[in-house]
């Protein structure tokens with residue numbers, strides 16, 4: 001008996017320049033769907049789902065965001081708890097060797113173990129995670145082009161976007177050495193330094209055997225650091241405890257007004273210089289004694305009401 005031909009289905013990725021899907025595929029090439037609208041197979045084939053996930057992962061560099069966007073595209077719910085459990089599993093697995101890769105495929109398979117909830121978990125509508133929690137922005141092509149143009153004008157032509165990112169990161173790292181804004185000359189020198197750092201990294205990554213070359217670049221790096229006066233590593237040593245507390249004090253003084261530090265509460269000034277006491281004991285009290293005709297000189301200044309200070313006895 002001839003084997004019954006497997007049913008086929010049209011994948012939605014057919015006309016996509018990104019997915020380049022052949023279109024008609026065997027039903028087994030699709031995931032089983034619980035969607036009320038899609039029929040019992042997902043609208044994209046497994047291969048396309050993987051491509052979509054890889055695309056978002058590349059764009060966002062974040063598994064959570066990539067999963068979220070892929071779920072939205074394939075119309076599968078993104079369940080936060082499920083993601084968190086799988087993420088924990090993959091982190092633990094990395095530690096003790098039980099390798100578990102979290103991606104759309106493993107997420108989907110885990111989701112479909114919850115078959116008792118298939119009525120609820122049919123589509124992306126069941127997602128219980130706000131898009132704001134998935135903090136990644138997908139850049140549009142125009143923004144990406146603008147960024148690339150900016151990088152090119154700053155760094156010249158480089159091999160890849162990773163190189164530009166390395167240069168930017170290095171630049172920003174070195175910038176922390178400078179308190180003031182850099183002059184254009186300093187900026188150019190710093191850019192030279194970053195480019196040489198990149199070169200040095202590439203030489204070592206590619207297992208360069210030409211030691212002359214490495215030494216040459218290393219020397220150039222050292223000289224540039226000297227020019228920029230950032231080769232003084234002593235200045236970057238950790239501060240001693242007393243230095244730290246001194247810096248803390250200065251910081252506190254700069255950030256606060258004295259009243260905030262010394263007042264007991266809100267507007268209460270404390271008589272730190274004893275001026276108030278001096279005034280009370282040596283001016284006000286003798287005056288009140290004179291007015292009240294007191295000979296014990298022990299007038300209670302906090303309750304002047306009890307004395308007749310008007311002199312009309």
Ligand SMILES: [Zn+2]
Nearest residue numbers: 011021045048
């Ligand atoms: Zn497809």
